[in-house]
Amino acid sequence: MPSQARLGLTETQFLIQEQGEVQVWLKSSQKEDQCLCDAAELVVRGQGYGTDDEAAREGERWRDVISRAFARIHLAADFADRKPSGILTTAGEAWMGELFGHPVRGAVPGVTVFEDQQDLRFVSVPAAEGCRRPSEDWNRRVLTQAAQLHDPLAAPERLAFDLYSGSFFQVSADSRLLMLTMAIETLLDPQPRSNVAQAHVNAMIEATETNPDLTPAERSSLRGSLQWLQDESIGQAGRRLARTLEPRKYDGRPPAAFFTRCYEMRSALTHGHVPRPDHREVGLLAASLELFVADLLAGRLLVELPD
Structure with missing residues (x-):
């Protein structure tokens, strides 16, 4: 659940449907006795299905039910299937099961189908996080050179830097890529066609x-x-801007080709392409796009202090 909103239910579990052996309920995924109105993480549990395939189909259906209902009461939910996450292997599940004395399953985003077992527990493994720190010498050289050049940002560059910076605070790669392509668009100056x-x-x-x-x-x-149509397209203007970064390469591609691939991905994300783009490819592109946008915004520092 988003930090600024919670579900308005005071019970610890809410039975959504009960038909014969099939039961579907909503509960906190953090504490058994936590009220739903206090829970930041929820899970939809269902039981009584005869086969894995049936359970998987019903799991997807109930995801849609919850989405529709949340939209109607003006709530949001992140199902986390576009976020980076850790993976608990089968061997890790067995080891933790022995350690804690009850069955353990790795909690993965999306719909999970499993055989019901007494005292089954789900364990989530957080994705690894790192912190990048440029070397002290590089920091000193860049800041000193920037002070000497005193190269002010134009208004579009200032907006682009805000968007570029905002992308670092987005959890999902989808959001980062979209904000970074928005930053590039603010820098474009489409020229008249022939x-x-x-x-x-x-x-x-x-x-x-x-x-x-x-x-x-x-x-x-x-x-x-x-x-x-009197002026060149966004793609043409973007490739022209990208060529100013040659001979550098991004994700192994020349700058213009890299921009084209990123803009194709941006279009797939924003125009409802089905199936959705693979989140791992989006993540790799977004990582390289951070460098691409940063190089565009570095101005004369990119020439004065080459890599």
């Missing part, structure tokens, strides 16, 4: 204006869209 291309666009605008079969609303909408 005279031939502009003349072609103007001809389409004129044809739209003189078409008697179009309604005024359609004519206005099409005219606005066509006028955008």
Whole structure:
């Protein structure tokens, strides 16, 4: 649950459905006796299913039920399947089961199907976290050189730096990649297309204006869209900006090709691509995109103090 919201139920468990042997209930995943209104982490438990496949299908269905219900009461939930997480191996489960004296399963994001066992416990393994510290000498050199250059940020660069910095506070790789591509977009300066291309666009605008079969609303909408075509696309402007970082490479790609791949991923995330992009690839791209945006914002320091 988000830090600013909780479920408004005072019991420790809420039975959502009971049909024959099948029961589905909502409970805290942290403490057995914790009230739902105090729980930051919840779990939907279901039992009474005959097969793994049936349980898996029902698990996905109940995820959707909870999502619909939470939307109606203006709550949110992070199902954590786009977050980094640790993994408890089968051997680790057996070792911990012997250590604690009861069966243990590794808690993984999403729907988990398991055979019901008495005193079964779920154990979550946090993802490893690191802290990067540039060397003391590098810090001193960069800060001293930046003071000497005194190269102020333009307004778009200042906004881009805010977005770049904000990405470091996002837990999911999806959010980081989206904020970083937004930072790049603020730095773009689309240039006019060639005279031939502009003349072609103007001809389409004129044809739209003189078409008697179009309604005024359609004519206005099409005219606005066509006028955008007078300038180069976001992709073209982004690749042109990216080439200023050559001959560096990001994720093994030349800058322009790397930008294209990131922007394709951004489109897949924002336009409802199904299935959703693999979160591991998103994470790898986001990590390299941090360096890419930082290099764009470094200005003359990137030349004065090369890697």
